[in-house]
Amino acid sequence: MSFDYDLFVIGGGSGGVRAARIASAEGKARVGLAEEYRMGGTCVIRGCVPKKLMVYASEYPGIIDDARAYGWQVTPGAFDWSQFRRQLEAELTRLEGAYRSTLLNAGVEVHDQRATIVDPHTVELADGRRFTTKHILVATGGRPFVPAIPGAGLAVTSNEMFHLETLPARALVVGGGYIASEFACILNGLGVKVTQVYRGTQILRGFDDEARTHVANAMAASGISIRCNADVARLDRTAGGIRASMIDGSSEDYDLVMYATGRRPNTEGLGLDRVGVVIGGRGEIRVDGWSQTNVPSIYAVGDVTDRINLTPVAIREGHAFADTVFNARPRQADHDLVASAVFTQPELGSVGLTEEDARAQGPIEVYVATFRPMQSLFAGRQDRVLMKLIVAEDSRKVLGCHIVGPGAGEMIQLAGIAVKMGATKEDFDRTVAVHPTISEELVTMRSPTRRG
Structure with a gap:
């Protein structure tokens, strides 16, 4: 035919x-x-x-x-x-x-x-x-998906965020995933008073618990009000903007409500x-x-x-x-060990298993370093970087790597190569550090923080 x-x-x-x-x-x-x-x-x-x-x-x-x-x-x-x-x-x-x-x-x-x-x-x-x-x-x-709540039409999604006529003074970001968290940080950095609400117990579900808690704490310290175990019941137009009524009975007015509750x-x-x-x-x-x-x-x-x-x-x-x-080259796309980055402030880079998932598969060693990076420390900021490696106790393979800090997205791309190749903790250990850098901590952590 x-x-x-x-x-x-x-x-x-x-x-x-x-x-x-x-x-x-x-x-x-x-x-x-x-x-x-x-x-x-x-x-x-x-x-x-x-x-x-x-x-x-x-x-x-x-x-x-x-x-x-x-x-x-x-x-x-x-x-x-x-x-x-x-x-x-x-x-x-x-x-x-x-x-x-x-x-x-x-x-x-x-x-x-x-x-x-x-x-x-x-x-x-x-x-x-x-x-x-x-x-x-x-x-x-x-x-983008927006729940069918009363007044849902008053909200915008990530699609509309790039076309706003003006920046709002007060914004409510609904959702706890990477899109919601990134836009909460963006608006905060641009001078908007931001509240982020999420119905779960902690934002960035699916990422390593310790790493996402580190991000959430830093976001809160920067001025973002994060309300977990919370959700919006309805939205109404008022003289003061858009009133968000919460399921707990509280309410507050905002100039912009953005939904990032999944796609x-x-x-x-x-x-x-x-x-x-x-x-x-x-x-x-x-x-x-x-x-x-x-x-x-x-x-x-x-x-x-x-x-x-x-x-x-x-x-x-x-x-x-x-x-x-x-092209007569049959192959399937490889979905294993895909690195990812969340461009919150601070950034989160991740590849491989979380500590929680790795622990469910067998005995592990967890290596963690937290420290104030040189550049922001000199400027007097209290920012802290988190570096984390999860290692299989028997094979010594690095099962997961999680980085929170400046340039985490760039660093996790390179760390992802090593993890994809099946590098062991000893492979990391015998790699000479590049000093002074943030990333050198990945190859200088010698003693496990915890085992399990």
């Missing part, structure tokens, strides 16, 4: 773009891609890239304060949110253009509209055109039910290790599968799919 395309990709985010480029440029496939919004997906347009730029912007008040301690005669002015927004939008436009150019240079035909699935080998664009395709790849990502896969209205693709309880597309659904011609990668919802993972999944189907 002759098809219009060898591959049609629905979604122009990181995973879909990588798969399309590799299949077209290296696999010589005829590839079409449809994107209904802006090329680049969540990460580039409304996620990690603009968020990280906001993190940088929010760090400058602390940098300026430190500069004075180091002898610089500096005086901070007011933060110009409108100027930052203009430059941010210009950068996102540049990145979107780079993504589009990458596709076009690889020979991919781009359709700037929504696409849905008609049957296992047919897609339909919003303008009514239909194309036949040998393979379909769904890479539509995810979307859901974007599978609604794609026609997946029409062709019988199996969907999980959270709306995720069920796939096997090859990113293939139960319908042989349809595959899915990235957040829409709800496996590990990180941009680099989506890219790996897309690349592995293209290599397998179009």
